[in-house]
Amino acid sequence: MKKLEIICMDDHERICASCALFGNHKNHNVRPEEDVMKDIAKVAESIIDIFEMVTNQEDSFITEDQIKGIEERIYEKKK
Numbered sequence: 001m002k003k004l005e006i007i008c009m010d011d012h013e014r015i016c017a018s019c020a021l022f023g024n025h026k027n028h029n030v031r032p033e034e035d036v037m038k039d040i041a042k043v044a045e046s047i048i049d050i051f052e053m054v055t056n057q058e059d060s061f062i063t064e065d066q067i068k069g070i071e072e073r074i075y076e077k078k079k
Helices: 017-021 033-056 064-078
Strands: 006-008 013-015 030-032
Touching: 006 017, 006 033, 030 033, 033 064
Parallel strands: none
Antiparallel strands: 006 013, 006 030
């Protein structure tokens, strides 16, 4: 059985290297599974941070500066 350690970003599927190079996913946007999982973890971490900010400030509003800070952290973590 071949290792499915690549993610086809176009089809949202785990695939093997042969499929990425020669099969149905040739010329698709593919990434190593490890990289995709790291990105998912970073985004999830940012969502948790946002949730904590909202729940800690139930009676007050989030400022534009706080929103900009959150957006910067999300984009920073994607790099």
